[in-house]
Amino acid sequence: MLAKRIIPCLDIRDGQTVKGIHFEGLRQVGDPVELGAKYASQGADELVYLDISASEEGRRTFTDLVTRIAARIDIPFTVGGGIASVEDAGRLLEAGADKVTVNSAAVRNPALIDAIASKYGSQFIVVAIDARTVDGRWVVTTHGGKRPTERELFSWARESVERGAGEILFTSMDHDGTKNGYPCETFARLSELPVPIIASGGAGNIDHIAEVLTRGCADAALAASIFHYDEIPIPVLKRELNRRGINVRL
């Protein structure tokens, strides 16, 4: 039976892992390749590396890092952050990434999803969506949640799938960094789409992850700080999910 996936997310700036609360107050948590290898050996099902470098040099460093990750890590990994063209995606594929995520650039230019999917296949493109509620409506945001857009979450998610997204990674900016749990009803509605849904942003304990994988119907849960700071070691999390009857790879 297909297992629910547990995905640690590593934010990378200038080649180093960082994690901040609400994308601010960043602090360093370790070497990306070593940290990824540690997670893989602990039973992570996949890894996500997001480049949050602001500089051109930071982005070049990231591509070199992707090559080193691919050489070392024997589970799938996804990379994202600042991918704005088919060429950007192709460069990361060449460097060894299994998938890319696009976010702000796809909102600005939705045809980017079609272009990447038709060149490299839907399995290669994950559309990441950040959204927050405004007057009870989910508004898609860009630039780490700072800029609201005209788009609404569910219609944008559907459009992304129709354009070729192979998976949807949704982060609630209302919940990200709060450790109060995920918006499960919203995930359950997203999961009506015919592609896997990755839940991100808000996990503070095992109950939250169990809920989003069951009530929220998510196919995967992505988290950062609970893993980086060893608050919930992956083996403990997976054993407990298994004990609760959730199908995970042990």
Next chain:
Amino acid sequence: MIAVVDYDTGNLRSVADALHRAGAEFTLTSDAAVLRRADRVILPGVGEASSAMEKLRERGLDAVLPTLTCPVLGICIGMQLLCLSSEEGDARCLGIFPARVRRLTPADPRLKIPHVGWDTIAGLQTPLFAEVAETSYVYYVHSFAAELCPATIATTDYGGGFSAALHRDNFYGTQFHPEKSGATGARIIQNFLTLR
């Protein structure tokens, strides 16, 4: 020497990286003479079956591959090309494994396509799976799969059973990606490299 068939179907790096991790020496090639001299041949592949088949034909490899006598391992699309045919692009394939490749159509509508992630393999046969436990998890990403047939040496159920792996004579194939399947995958690659 191990030859990895380079026929321009995208990313060979993950297979190359896995062979590096296994400590194996290999060459990337589409040269028929090199393939004929090889001790092992790996046929990787991502993308679309009919265009991948066309790329094999352009290089004359459709005639070479079936004549190889060393152990050959097809991975994902590489395995599908060793089957009879594929519904993807209505491709006629090399016919080594007596199975047709069909679009996954899970009976349960909640099962999503592509089938992506970690799933279990069962009914494991042949030395390819030596020391691999029944219901081990392996990594999949695909929308088409080979039907069950007498050459099936491992199965996965995703709203219906399909061939997770195939074997006939010196030919082996896996629908899953051993190069991305952690310790289980590393074991399977090591088993392939030490097949007699």
